[in-house]
Amino acid sequence: MAEREGQGLASITFELLGMGKKIAADSQGSLCAAVLGHEIADVSGEIAHFADQVYSLDHTLLARFKPELYASALEQLCQNVNPDTVLMGCSLDNLNLAPRLAYKMGVQVITDCIHLAIEPETGHLLCTKPVYGAKVISTFKLEKKPYMATLRPKAVEPIGPGPIRGEVIRFDPVIDESAVKVELIEKIEEESVSLDKADAIVSGGRGIINAEGLEQVRELVKVLGRYFGRVELGASRPLVDARLVPSSRQVGLTGEKVTPAVYIAVGISGSLQHVTGVSGAKTIIAINIDPKAPIFNVADYGVIGPFEEVVPALNRKLEEL
Amino acid sequence: MEQLHIIVCIKQVPDPEGPADAFKVDPEAKEVTPIGIPPVISPFDENALEAALRIKGHHATKVTAISMGEKLAEPVLRKALAAGADELILLRDPHFKDLDSYSTASVLSSAIRRIGVYDLILTGRQAGDWDFGVTGLLIAEILQIPAINVARKVEIRDDRVFVEKLSRDGYEVVKAQMPVLVTVSSEIGELRYTSVQALKAAAAKPMKHYNAEDLELDLRKLTVRRIIGLYAFHDQRQCTFIEGESSQEKGENLATRMRKDGLI
Numbered sequence: 001m002a003e004r005e006g007q008g009l010a011s012i013t014f015e016l017l018g019m020g021k022k023i024a025a026d027s028q029g030s031l032c033a034a035v036l037g038h039e040i041a042d043v044s045g046e047i048a049h050f051a052d053q054v055y056s057l058d059h060t061l062l063a064r065f066k067p068e069l070y071a072s073a074l075e076q077l078c079q080n081v082n083p084d085t086v087l088m089g090c091s092l093d094n095l096n097l098a099p100r101l102a103y104k105m106g107v108q109v110i111t112d113c114i115h116l117a118i119e120p121e122t123g124h125l126l127c128t129k130p131v132y133g134a135k136v137i138s139t140f141k142l143e144k145k146p147y148m149a150t151l152r153p154k155a156v157e158p159i160g161p162g163p164i165r166g167e168v169i170r171f172d173p174v175i176d177e178s179a180v181k182v183e184l185i186e187k188i189e190e191e192s193v194s195l196d197k198a199d200a201i202v203s204g205g206r207g208i209i210n211a212e213g214l215e216q217v218r219e220l221v222k223v224l225g226r227y228f229g230r231v232e233l234g235a236s237r238p239l240v241d242a243r244l245v246p247s248s249r250q251v252g253l254t255g256e257k258v259t260p261a262v263y264i265a266v267g268i269s270g271s272l273q274h275v276t277g278v279s280g281a282k283t284i285i286a287i288n289i290d291p292k293a294p295i296f297n298v299a300d301y302g303v304i305g306p307f308e309e310v311v312p313a314l315n316r317k318l319e320e321l
Numbered sequence: 322m323e324q325l326h327i328i329v330c331i332k333q334v335p336d337p338e339g340p341a342d343a344f345k346v347d348p349e350a351k352e353v354t355p356i357g358i359p360p361v362i363s364p365f366d367e368n369a370l371e372a373a374l375r376i377k378g379h380h381a382t383k384v385t386a387i388s389m390g391e392k393l394a395e396p397v398l399r400k401a402l403a404a405g406a407d408e409l410i411l412l413r414d415p416h417f418k419d420l421d422s423y424s425t426a427s428v429l430s431s432a433i434r435r436i437g438v439y440d441l442i443l444t445g446r447q448a449g450d451w452d453f454g455v456t457g458l459l460i461a462e463i464l465q466i467p468a469i470n471v472a473r474k475v476e477i478r479d480d481r482v483f484v485e486k487l488s489r490d491g492y493e494v495v496k497a498q499m500p501v502l503v504t505v506s507s508e509i510g511e512l513r514y515t516s517v518q519a520l521k522a523a524a525a526k527p528m529k530h531y532n533a534e535d536l537e538l539d540l541r542k543l544t545v546r547r548i549i550g551l552y553a554f555h556d557q558r559q560c561t562f563i564e565g566e567s568s569q570e571k572g573e574n575l576a577t578r579m580r581k582d583g584l585i
Contacts, residue, residue, distance in 0.1 A: 067468075091489070092470070092471050092487055092488060092489065095446070095447075095454050095455075095458075095470055095471070096458060096468070096470045096471075098455065099422075099455040099458035099459050099462065100458060100462060100468075102423075102455070102459075103423070103458075103459055103462040103463070104462075108421055108422065108423060109422075109455060110453075111452075111453050111454055111455060112452060112453075112454075126549065126550075128550070129452075130452070130554065131353075131450065131451050131452055132335075132337065132344050132353055132450055132451075132452075133337045133338075133449070133452075134554060134556075135341045135344045135553065135554060135555075136344060136346055136353055136551060136552070136553055136554060137550075137551070137552055137553075137554045138451075138548055138550065138551050139548065139549050139550035139551070140546060140547060140548055140549070141547040141548075141549045142547075143547065181467035181497055181498070181501075182467050182468075182469055182495050182496070182497045182501075183495060183496050183497065184493055184494075184495050185483075185494040185495060185496055186493070186494040187488070187491070187493050187494075188491045188492050188493070188494070189490045189491045190490065190491035190492070191490065191491070192490045193490075224585075227585040228585075237507055240507075240508065241507055241508055241510065241511075246491065247473070247487050247491075247492070247508060248489060248490055248491065253452070254446070254447070254506065254507065261584075262579075262584055262585075271338055272337060272338060272341075273337070273338075275556065279556040283584055284558065285575070285579075286560070287575075294340075296560045296562075297557055297558075297560070298556050298557065298558055299558060299560045300558050300559070300560065300561065301560065301561050301562075301563060301575065301578065301579075302560045302561070302562045302563065303562070303563045303571045303572065303575050304562065304571075305568035305571050305572075306568055309567070309568035309569055309572065310568050310569070310571055310572040310575070311572060312569075312572070313568070313569040313570070313571075313572030313573050314572035314573070314575050314576050315572075316572075316573070317572065317573040317575075317576035317577065318576045318579075318585070320576075321576060321577075321580050321585070
């Protein structure tokens with residue numbers, strides 16, 4: 001299932017296509033994509049460069065994500081085309097959609113996978129995902145088709161070049177608007193951030209305490225802008241729960257999993273919930289007053305000291321260099 | 322409005338914040354055995370319980386906590402009663418070991434049907450052990466009720482549930498008619514503090530036990546997780562500590578080191 005972002009396609013779409021292509025090849029199948037939305041001819045055409053068939057589910061009532069309608073539309077598509085495997089991106093919306101579709105299809109869904117493979121002897125789907133806060137990696141076997149899995153963003157390589165000319169097929173599901181039981185009252189956009197695209201991220205945690213402390217962290221973000229194309233402010237859960245930083249900036253198991261060149265953790269103790277999200281960073285720098293903070297176990301560089309003193313000095317020096 | 326009935330599903334898990342080496346992996350038996358760390362209520366389920374207790378603060382509400390498992394530690398789950406739940410229902414049976422998400426949801430749904438009347442079901446957004454995040458939604462599908470996921474706020478007004486649910490760029494305010502199932506995220510807030518007195522008082526609160534037979538479950542329909550591989554994962558890095566006479570000097574030295582090692 002393709003993921004749209006604004007007028008175009010989200011990067012996870014190409015990762016799903018990459019994974020799908022491999023699975024299709026290993027099971028002598030073809031690769032199909034489904035696009036749901038309204039006025040989606042452009043994105044459907046774009047995906048046709050990578051997939052054998054693109055099913056375009058174009059309907060005014062599918063313009064916005066509504067889990068009840070999306071699940072029903074996808075169920076109808078699955079009944080019609082009988083896929084062996086159904087892949088989706090692991091997102092907040094799909095955490096709502098995937099179980100509904102799995103229930104309708106009478107199958108299991110394995111969420112947040114980082115790797116998928118076909119078991120050669122049986123043709124079953126093997127789904128690998130981090131469990132126990134990423135302390136353990138587990139591989140689950142799906143035996144009943146359609147195999148369903150959601151894929152963690154940035155876990156696999158996107159589909160490579162080698163454009164083909166797939167066919168765009170219009171599929172018109174029956175949409176029953178009365179199935180929608182949850183009514184949207186208001187959409188509040190706090191801030192649109194793409195932590196996953198940042199070259200450097202500075203995150204604050206419990207140790208930051210207040211807005212004043214956060215200002216120094218923001219200053220570091222600003223200064224690093226001299227050296228990196230895209231620098232973003234991140235946060236661990238306590239700052240988000242305290243509403244000092246919006247949820248979209250949360251890094252961790254239930255926030256974004258990030259892969260910047262440099263990740264600086266300021267006043268973050270290093271709970272598993274958080275470090276799970278940063279293990280993909282190339283270099284991790286931790287600044288913390290507590291020498292025993294677990295964040296130092298996963299960091300490449302550590303500074304033991306109060307951030308109120310360390311960070312301003314770091315900022316000054318970074319501006320001088 | 323009459324008294325509301327909220328059901329909160331709570332799962333017992335090994336403390337997810339336990340150190341990495343406390344989770345012993347047996348690749349042969351395909352089992353994770355926690356060593357020396359206590360079981361806890363799964364953190365997001367605690368958030369769900371807190372959401373229920375906040376509603377209880379505004380409306381006449383009965384809160385029923387329900388937990389399912391092969392082995393359940395009563396003192397751990399009794400914390401729900403101490404925090405303010407009115408009743409605890411334990412679904413315990415050897416057949417409940419390693420159930421997959423669908424079977425877990427179907428056992429919980431059977432128990433919820435048996436409870437009968439309810440207005441709201443709350444679950445954590447995902448469990449602290451297997452991190453699937455699908456059981457809540459499956460319960461809603463089985464019971465044929467609306468579901469809303471990843472809530473950061475849950476309120477009841479005019480017989481309707483109003484939820485602020487997380488979205489990628491912020492949040493959405495949605496409403497639905499009851500009964501409804503809502504999965505809860507940590508943004509709701511941590512479970513309130515429970516005093517020793519409350520823990521003692523909780524002993525007097527009602528606790529019910531059901532097994533598979535009580536729930537009239539068809540055991541042939543219960544299916545288990547098929548795990549074929551399991552290994553421990555450690556993202557350990559060698560940390561170079563930046564030294565200095567003072568904290569300021571350490572900060573400056575970090576900048577110099579970043580330049581020297583080609584980070585900037």
